[in-house]
Amino acid sequence: xxxxxxxxxxxxxxxxxxxxxxxxxxxxxxxxxxxxxxxxxxxxxxxxxxxxxxxxxxxxxxxxxxxxxxxxxxxxxxxxxxxxxxxxxxxxxxxxxxxxxxxxxxxxxxxxxxxxxxxxxxxxxxxxxxxxxxxxxxxxxxxxxxxxxxxxxxxxxxxxxxxxxxxxxxxxxxxxxxxxxxxxxxxxxxxxxxxxxxxxxxxxxxxxxxxxxxxxxxxxxxxxxxxxxxxxxxxxxxxxxxxxxxxxxxxxxxxxxxxxxxxxxxxxxxxxxxxxxxxxxxxxxxxxxxxxxxxxxxxxxxxxxxxxxxxxxxxxxxxxxxxxxxxxxxxxxxxxxxxxxxxxxxxxxxxxxxxxxxxxxxxxxxxxxxxxxxxxxxxxxxxxxxxxxxxxxxxxxxxx
Numbered sequence: 001x002x003x004x005x006x007x008x009x010x011x012x013x014x015x016x017x018x019x020x021x022x023x024x025x026x027x028x029x030x031x032x033x034x035x036x037x038x039x040x041x042x043x044x045x046x047x048x049x050x051x052x053x054x055x056x057x058x059x060x061x062x063x064x065x066x067x068x069x070x071x072x073x074x075x076x077x078x079x080x081x082x083x084x085x086x087x088x089x090x091x092x093x094x095x096x097x098x099x100x101x102x103x104x105x106x107x108x109x110x111x112x113x114x115x116x117x118x119x120x121x122x123x124x125x126x127x128x129x130x131x132x133x134x135x136x137x138x139x140x141x142x143x144x145x146x147x148x149x150x151x152x153x154x155x156x157x158x159x160x161x162x163x164x165x166x167x168x169x170x171x172x173x174x175x176x177x178x179x180x181x182x183x184x185x186x187x188x189x190x191x192x193x194x195x196x197x198x199x200x201x202x203x204x205x206x207x208x209x210x211x212x213x214x215x216x217x218x219x220x221x222x223x224x225x226x227x228x229x230x231x232x233x234x235x236x237x238x239x240x241x242x243x244x245x246x247x248x249x250x251x252x253x254x255x256x257x258x259x260x261x262x263x264x265x266x267x268x269x270x271x272x273x274x275x276x277x278x279x280x281x282x283x284x285x286x287x288x289x290x291x292x293x294x295x296x297x298x299x300x301x302x303x304x305x306x307x308x309x310x311x312x313x314x315x316x317x318x319x320x321x322x323x324x325x326x327x328x329x330x331x332x333x334x335x336x337x338x339x340x341x342x343x344x345x346x347x348x349x350x351x352x353x354x355x356x357x358x359x360x361x362x363x364x365x366x367x368x369x370x371x372x373x374x375x376x377x378x379x380x381x382x383x384x385x386x387x388x389x390x391x392x393x394x395x396x397x398x399x400x
Contacts, residue, residue, distance in 0.1 A: 022098055026053060027090040054097045061095060071095065136163045140170065152178040183348065195235075198228040238365040241298075242348060242372065252295070252376060256288040259319050266300055267317070273301070274308040274315075281318030289319065289326050290400065291377060296328075299373040302366040303330040303393045310334035314388050321399065326379075329394045331386035342383040346371040370395070 029038060038055070046052045058071070067077045090096045140163060143156045155174060156167035205221040205228075212218060260282045267278050300317070307315050311332035319328045337345065344350050349364040367381075370393070374381045379397025386392035 022051065022053060023090070023096060026055070026096050030055065030090050030094070030096075051099060052097075055090070055094055056097055058093045058095050133163070136161055140167060144170070147174055147177075152181060195232070198232050201225075201228050235365075238369070242365050242369050252292045254290045254292055254377075256290050257293055258285075259283060259287050259289040260285055262289075262293065263317060263319065266297060269297075270301065270304050274304060276308050276311055276313070276315045278304065279314070279316045281316060283319055283321075287321070289321075291326070291397070295373045295376065299370050299395065300328070300330070302370050303395075306366055307332040307334075307391070307393070311390060314390075316386075316388070324399045325396045326399060327394060327396050329384075329392050331388055331392045332390040333386070333388035334390040336385060336389065337383050337391050345383065346381065367393075 026042075029041065033041065042053055042055070046054075058068075061068075063071070063077065063079060067079060070077050139161060140156050143154055146154045152174070156162070156170045158167050158171070162168065202225055205225050209218050209221045263280055263282060267280055270278055304315060304317070307330050311334045314331070314333040316331040317329070318331070319326070321327070346367050347364075348368040350368070371381050374395050374397060377397040379395060381393060381395045384392040384394055
């Protein structure tokens with residue numbers, strides 16, 4: 001309030017000085033010109049000037065006692081701070097009224113434009129931003145609706161049309177859901193197919209047991225039935241392991257492991273599970289590799305078990321770090337894998353041995369589990385040619 005009062009007082013003082021020349025001229029002319037001449041002069045002034053000037057009797061003014069007293073003392077009076085009006089006494093009962101200053105419509109428009117131009121710019125940018133956000137939301141809504149209707153290949157636009165990280169997050173979710181849906185469909189089809197053989201054998205052997213009284217034959221059929229039940233139990237165990245890896249994205253507790261010591265321990269454990277001798281290509285002592293040790297043990301066991309089915313005399317395990325990538329490989333000297341087979345070998349229930357005998361065993365989930373473990377380490381597994389002429393299963397994942 002204090003500063004506001006000072007501002008208006010300074011403004012009134014400035015206006016008083018602005019109108020001082022007009023007042024002095026009108027006062028001088030009032031005493032030298034006739035009434036008609038003065039009236040004509042004021043009409044001409046008011047026609048051409050934007051500051052109207054008028055001489056009126058004192059009794060026609062509606063002013064306060066204080067303002068009337070100021071006029072009588074020769075003090076300018078401003079009856080309203082909101083209007084540019086100035087009253088001043090030029091004769092005992094006559095007052096000159098100067099103002100209010102007139103402004104052209106164009107001047108008013110330009111003044112308003114300059115006053116509100118920043119506001120217009122702000123609202124313009126705000127409107128542009130809102131419309132842009134609405135367009136992005138509509139695009140994302142369209143993608144989400146299309147995805148919900150079964151178009152699992154559609155993705156939200158990224159880059160300039162993205163809503164921050166929302167579109168990228170949506171695309172990651174879409175990719176994961178697509179993989180889960182496809183995996184679920186493939187697993188259901190594969191499980192129903194895989195169960196037919198052991199169930200068929202169980203039914204046949206039950207019928208054979210019912211039709212014979214030979215104790216030896218009954219024992220043989222019971223052993224066969226037990227083996228089929230073990231096969232199904234193994235399949236369920238592997239299926240649960242694969243599903244657990246497929247349907248979860250665990251926050252892996254990576255540990256820095258001395259890879260040479262770790263491989264030596266794995267070699268001792270694996271020697272009790274397979275018949276082929278395992279050779280190691282050990283890196284420099286003390287080389288630390290970042291990984292989840294339990295999952296990597298499962299990965300290595302599956303790779304070695306798979307190599308043992310097809311190798312002739314050799315299984316070799318090696319590890320290295322190249323181009324900021326950890327590399328773990330398992331070599332064999334078998335017949336190798338063709339490019340056509342390598343495309344599908346990491347899919348669930350995919351097996352190279354179409355005869356599906358117990359010697360090459362399994363249900364085609366071992367390498368699918370390997371691929372899942374590699375993916376959870378942000379890595380991948382690929383099929384190459386080993387230096388022994390067979391297959392090299394190479395697992396790579398990033399350092400750090």
